[in-house]
Every structure is written in C-alpha cells, then in structure tokens.
Amino acid sequence: MAKPGDLVEIVTKNKKYVGILMPKPEIIKSNTIVIKLDSGYNIGIEKKKIKKIKVIKKAKKGKKKNIKIKQSKKLPTVSILSTGGTISSKVDYKTGGTYASLTAEDFIQLEPKILKFANIRAKQIEQIMSEDMTPEHWIKIAKEVYKELNKKEVSGVVITHGTDTMHYTAAMLSFMFPKLSKPIVLVGAQRSTDRGSSDTFMNLICSVIAATQKIGEVMVCMHATTNDDFCYLHRGTKVRKMHTSRRDAFRSINQMPIAKIWPDGRIKFLINYKKPDKTNELNIKINKKVALIYVYPGINQNIIDYYLNKGYKGIVIAGTGLGHVPTYLIQKIKKAVKKGVAVCITSQCFYGRTHSFVYSNLRRLSQTGAIFCEDMLPEVAYVKLMHVLGKTKKLEKIKELMQKNIAGEINPIISKDMFLV
Amino acid sequence: MAKPGDLVEIVTKNKKYVGILMPKPEIIKSNTIVIKLDSGYNIGIEKKKIKKIKVIKKAKKGKKKNIKIKQSKKLPTVSILSTGGTISSKVDYKTGGTYASLTAEDFIQLEPKILKFANIRAKQIEQIMSEDMTPEHWIKIAKEVYKELNKKEVSGVVITHGTDTMHYTAAMLSFMFPKLSKPIVLVGAQRSTDRGSSDTFMNLICSVIAATQKIGEVMVCMHATTNDDFCYLHRGTKVRKMHTSRRDAFRSINQMPIAKIWPDGRIKFLINYKKPDKTNELNIKINKKVALIYVYPGINQNIIDYYLNKGYKGIVIAGTGLGHVPTYLIQKIKKAVKKGVAVCITSQCFYGRTHSFVYSNLRRLSQTGAIFCEDMLPEVAYVKLMHVLGKTKKLEKIKELMQKNIAGEINPIISKDMFLV
Numbered sequence A, B: 001m002a003k004p005g006d007l008v009e010i011v012t013k014n015k016k017y018v019g020i021l022m023p024k025p026e027i028i029k030s031n032t033i034v035i036k037l038d039s040g041y042n043i044g045i046e047k048k049k050i051k052k053i054k055v056i057k058k059a060k061k062g063k064k065k066n067i068k069i070k071q072s073k074k075l076p077t078v079s080i081l082s083t084g085g086t087i088s089s090k091v092d093y094k095t096g097g098t099y100a101s102l103t104a105e106d107f108i109q110l111e112p113k114i115l116k117f118a119n120i121r122a123k124q125i126e127q128i129m130s131e132d133m134t135p136e137h138w139i140k141i142a143k144e145v146y147k148e149l150n151k152k153e154v155s156g157v158v159i160t161h162g163t164d165t166m167h168y169t170a171a172m173l174s175f176m177f178p179k180l181s182k183p184i185v186l187v188g189a190q191r192s193t194d195r196g197s198s199d200t201f202m203n204l205i206c207s208v209i210a211a212t213q214k215i216g217e218v219m220v221c222m223h224a225t226t227n228d229d230f231c232y233l234h235r236g237t238k239v240r241k242m243h244t245s246r247r248d249a250f251r252s253i254n255q256m257p258i259a260k261i262w263p264d265g266r267i268k269f270l271i272n273y274k275k276p277d278k279t280n281e282l283n284i285k286i287n288k289k290v291a292l293i294y295v296y297p298g299i300n301q302n303i304i305d306y307y308l309n310k311g312y313k314g315i316v317i318a319g320t321g322l323g324h325v326p327t328y329l330i331q332k333i334k335k336a337v338k339k340g341v342a343v344c345i346t347s348q349c350f351y352g353r354t355h356s357f358v359y360s361n362l363r364r365l366s367q368t369g370a371i372f373c374e375d376m377l378p379e380v381a382y383v384k385l386m387h388v389l390g391k392t393k394k395l396e397k398i399k400e401l402m403q404k405n406i407a408g409e410i411n412p413i414i415s416k417d418m419f420l421v
Helices: A104-110 A112-116 A135-149 A166-176 A200-210 A303-309 A327-338 A360-367 A378-389 A395-402 B104-110 B112-116 B135-149 B166-176 B200-210 B303-309 B327-338 B360-367 B378-389 B395-402
Strands: A007-012 A016-021 A032-036 A042-046 A050-057 A077-082 A089-091 A098-100 A119-124 A154-160 A184-187 A218-223 A231-235 A239-241 A250-252 A259-261 A267-269 A290-294 A314-319 A342-347 A418-420 B007-012 B016-021 B032-037 B042-046 B050-057 B077-082 B089-091 B098-100 B119-124 B154-160 B184-187 B218-223 B231-235 B239-241 B250-252 B259-261 B267-269 B290-294 B314-319 B342-347
Touching: A007 A032, A016 A042, A077 A135, A104 A112, A104 A119, A104 A200, A112 A119, A112 A200, A135 A154, A135 A166, A154 A200, A166 A184, A166 A218, A166 A239, A166 A378, A184 A200, A200 A218, A200 A231, A200 A259, A218 A250, A231 A250, A290 A303, A290 A378, A290 B290, A303 A327, A314 A378, A327 A342, A327 A360, A342 A378, A342 A395, A378 A395, B007 B032, B016 B042, B077 B135, B104 B112, B104 B119, B104 B200, B112 B119, B112 B200, B135 B154, B135 B166, B154 B200, B166 B184, B166 B218, B166 B239, B166 B378, B184 B200, B200 B218, B200 B231, B200 B259, B218 B250, B231 B250, B290 B303, B290 B378, B303 B327, B314 B378, B327 B342, B327 B360, B342 B378, B342 B395, B378 B395
Parallel strands: A077 A119, A077 A154, A154 A184, A184 A218, A290 A314, A314 A342, B077 B119, B077 B154, B154 B184, B184 B218, B290 B314, B314 B342
Antiparallel strands: A007 A016, A007 A050, A016 A032, A032 A042, A089 A098, A218 A231, A231 A259, A239 A250, A259 A267, A418 B042, B007 B016, B007 B050, B016 B032, B032 B042, B089 B098, B218 B231, B231 B259, B239 B250, B259 B267
C-alpha cells in the first residue's frame, strides 16, 4: 500500500505520472489522488482514471543534521529576522498545503553556505504569510530592524518575508528609514523549501551577501531568472511581484536593478545606489487612513465618497494610461480635495510615468488639486502617502513631499530646468 | 517674435532646447514656455531660466491634400469604425493639450497606404477618450460592429479606440461575439498624429491588414517594439496596456501574440487562432453590477459589504500572488457568496496562474465558494463576469462558465486527466 511520502508511479489510460504521494488534502474531492511531481508542482488525478499505483520507493524518515556553527572573526555579521512566508514554510501533512513554520535558526541548517559569507544571528519576529501583513506589522518589523541596525557588530539585516506583499513592506521600510547606516535586504521564496525547485537556498545566500555590502538602502533580493544562476538586488521602492509562481517573479519597474549577485559571492552593480549614512533614523509615524483604488470602465461613482465618509485622509488612484480616471470621478475627486483629503494619481500600467498635461481630461484632473505621482508604482504611492500623512496634514506640503524623491521612488526627468508636459 | 508653431531654439544657463513653440496651456504657470521636442514630448521651461529665444523657422500654414479614393475590385473591403482616442486626436490650440477630433474618413487622408490593402469604409460611431468608455459604450460598439460584420462585402472590422481601456473593450467584445465570421481588430495610438513619433500610421496599416485575414477573433493591433518595424496582433482576452507612453505599451500576457504584421503586408502567425465561424452571433446581455477590487495590506475590511449593500451581483478580486486576500476578508467573501454574489479571484501579478490549493489560506478562500479564474487577467475576469451574469444567476453555473475557456481567456493546463494543485 502506498503511503504519503512514497515515490509512486500512477498509470492512467493516457499517461504515467511519477511523484511523491501527498497526504490527502481536506477539501479536494475524495475521489482524487495527489502527487508532487519532480517539477515541484502538485497534481491531482481522479481515482476513476487510475489503472494502477506502483510504489517505486518507500519514504524514509528525515534526519535533522546538527551543524556546528563556527563564528569567524574575519567575517561580517548579518542579522536574519524571519517574518514567515513561503521561505519559511513546509508542507502541512494535515491539509497537504504549505504553511509557515521554520524559525530563523533553521535557515542556517537549511543552507549552511551562508556561513561562508557572514556570521549569522537569527530571530523570529513574526510568523505570518505575507497576505496578512498590515501597517501594524510594518511598524513592528521596522522597530526590530532598527534594534539590529544599531548593534555595532551587525553589518546588515536580512528580513525573510512572504513574497505576495514583500514589495509593499520594502517600500514602507524605505520611507521609515530616512537614514540608514547599513543595508536592509528583504528575501523570500516562490517555492517552498521541500520542493526540488525551491529558490530558498540561492535567494538566502545572495541576500546575506547583499547584507554585507556598503549600501544605505532597503532592497529586495530574489532570483533574476528561472535558472539558479544569480539574483537581482532590487531597490525597495522600484520593485513589484509580476508573476504568481515563477522564481524570477520580482521585477524592477522603470529602472534597472541595483545589482546582480551570484551565490559564489560576486556582485556587479548596475546603477548608482545610496551610500550608507553615519547613523540610522527611524520614522514610524504613519497615517493608516489611506485607500488604494484601481479605476476601470464602469467603476462605481460613489467609491470616493465611501472613503470620505469613513474618514480617510488619503486616496491613491491607479488610473489608466497616463493617470486617467473616468470623467465622472473628477468632480468626486475635487470634492475630496476640498475636504482636505490628499488624492494621488498613479498608473495601472506600472511602467512609464504619469502626466498631468497631455490631455484635456488630465488637465481637468490636475486642476482639482490631485497630485500626480510621476513614475511611482501605485503600491509605493500608497505606503508613501501613509508616511507623508504622518508628517503633515497640509495639502501643499503633502503635494511637495509626494512629488519629491525621498527613497528612490521617483526617477528624475531628463534635465533640471525643464519638466515634461 | 516667436509665435506658436514656430521652430525655436531656447537657450538656458545649462542647455539649449530646439522644438516647436506650443500655445500656452491654460493651467501651466504663466512663467513657463512650452515647446514640443523632436521626440514628440512637450517640455516646459521656466521663463526666468531662459537667456534667449531664437526663431529657427517660422510656422507654415498646413494644406489639406485631397486624395482621390479609388475602389479596387481585387481588394477586400474593411470597415473602420472610429470611437475617439489619441489615434483620432490632435492638439487643441486653446489648451495646448490633445483632444479627440478626426472622423473616420480622415484616416484615409492621414495614411493613404491603407488603400493598398483594402477598400475602406468608414464611420464615426463615438467620439470619446477611452477613460470614458462604459459598459453602455461596449454595447453600442458591439451593435455597430455587428451591422458591419453582416455586410457581405465586408472582410473585417477595424475599431479605432483610445488605448487606456482598449483591452477592456477588446475583452468584452470577445465575449459578446461567441461566433465571428470575420476578424474584429482594435487599434489605437500612444502618440497623437501631429507628433513626429506618432504610431498612428503603422498601427492603422497593420490593423487594416489584420482585418483582411481569415480569423474569427477579436484582437488588438499595436506597435510591437519602439521602432516602426512591425506590429503585434494580440488576442483580445490576453492583452494589457503595460506602459503609460511607449508605443509598444500593449503586451500579450501569459501567451504569445497571435501574429506579427509588417506594414508591407507580410504576416507571421505565432500561435493557433480561431478560424472564422460561418455566421456572427451577438450577445449583448450583460449585468453591470460587477465590481473589481485590488487588495493590499490594510485594505478596508468593509469594502465587500459596500458592494453588497449597493446590490452588486459579482465581485472580481485582484488578489496578491496566487490569489491571496488578507485573511480578514475571507469571512466577508463567504458572506457575499452565501448571498448569491459571485466572487472571482484573479492575481494582481498579471503573469502566471491563480491557484486554489497551494496554501492553507487559499484553501480556506476556495472553501467559501470563491471562483479561482485560472490565468485570466483581472480586467478580463471583470468583463467576463458581467457577461456570465447576463446568462445566469446560479452560482454553480457561473463557476462553470467562469472556469471554462470561452474566448481564449484561459490557457489549458498540462494534461486532460489531471489538474494543478
């Protein structure tokens, strides 16, 4: 009898499948067998289509290795703070799904090679999948990071994080640390560590290497391609998850990544980056009453009012194209701005720059007092507006700060004495 | 004295700029001069920074050419229906912005080369920028297209359209025409026709060529690269505007474009496409009570209730990663489904496939009855759900139709007798 964990061959009328037999998930129809393919994907096969199940190899019980962690005086020290996510998840043998479970110390056992590049400290500060991150978590993480940054012996901080909202967290931390004496590197995995195709190992090594560099920025370190060749180090305010499952899901938007990092320790810088400040400055004062709205043909015209009535202080709009909204929303935006609510315009195209002058409707929108956010990503404008509203309630000042580059979120336009219209 | 339309050289302390002097826009600060660079972009330069303005060439008055349109019995006939947008816009010399103005007949005068490939019929059916498209416009456009399709002498229909929401319209038309005997090709321009860098001309030629092909699909035809070399013909349900201003802004997502088209008439097919049906079938019955919500960390937990209270019958969620929502929304979604509201899950990554089984939270979300939309784009799921709700109110049937490929919006998974979990 085949048992979960066994390598099996399943024969159907049309095909043969080889994979690890998975424990039966709660909510898959009971007439289904699930196996994990060599590719790392799980597939379900209807029982009635199965002609034969053959056990190729019985499961063997895993043995946890005890690796002795040697400290080296020659190496820098990196703090790994774990928050949860796929990078610290394993298969839940009750449901057959994956869930967050590894603690920070486990990472060293998982990938001992990281000790070639740094002495590792580790602390588990949170244990959630990243879809459940909230602004409160960002504050908590920032405080923990700040503690590590202020330790003299620490060269940089790695934060392991679920990938779904890693770019939101990276952007918020970029604004929360106006001064940084050491790098902050967020890292995640698209495939859990129990999969052959897991990106955990290389991402982890490269993030530790990144955390030993002299960089004063918050960054995201993830697979650059679908191969295990090198990672990209992305600016925290210029990166977005652009694929649901590929290992190279994270892409720098509107600029190049900061660097390429190879797991053997080589690093190649691709653009200019911020050098470390002498001190660290933490600013966690944010206003959470900010909403993010993507517009589309037929969007309910009262959606702006909904947030006004709820006492929201800021609204980021992901407009179409250069930053358009349906004309019937312009009056609503005008009303919001008159009430003192900051309305910021970004583009759902993601690539490219918003523009407040090209078309008559954009001019009308701009005349309401809506703030065009240059080439900022909607997600980045969302967290930045929370940050800016934590500093000031004056619309003029909010506009000035939103349109000023604070943490690499806005690229300059061609020349200093002109602006694109 | 330099006048609007003159080619001028403007000298500042740091640099020289050469371009066409633009009429002063209403809302640009009055201390600014605006010129149109050779690149097609307008720039504003503060007057106080200007050392000198030199007129290089005075503006000459344009002369409208009268082109005699010859009909050729050897050529197929293409109907161009114009709806507005940049492709039919020119500079408004009052505001300095661009506005929609050209009628369909003007296109022939604009680019006479289209007559090499087809006899042209033209009709202006709408005159709006695409941010103002609504479901009502989609119905109107579909009816007009249907009339053209049923004319024996017409080989295909080209719809000129603003680019901002062109992919929404293309997707909706894909569902509104379950049977198509001729191709429907949407075309737009990222740069207005008065710019040197305008993509109007090549896009228009290639769209006419596309409309003469034996294809039974709704497609989008736009620049493939930033050069004027060839266009891509995208499937209407698999395309998205991915850049605010570049001419190659439209990208096929999760699959290859249908074809490459060169302006000299060559066409190279890249994937399989639907052959023409014998007849045309129009189904304009849609339910507009559908909302599209992008989730993010900190999203208001009552947003689902807002739409329930407004009597919405369908909600499409653009989740994070594989289709996640913050856990606190899962109960809200459960409530919506219990009320008979269809909740559909897509991903804000755009690339890749949603997944209802990989993580515990996804399983919980799936158990609420939420419908995972495979590799469908959020915008496409939004218009498809309107279409499906026009057919049925039964959740089981809605689920079946949403997860079934109707118009190329869902790519199949590896093999017939298995499914990815």
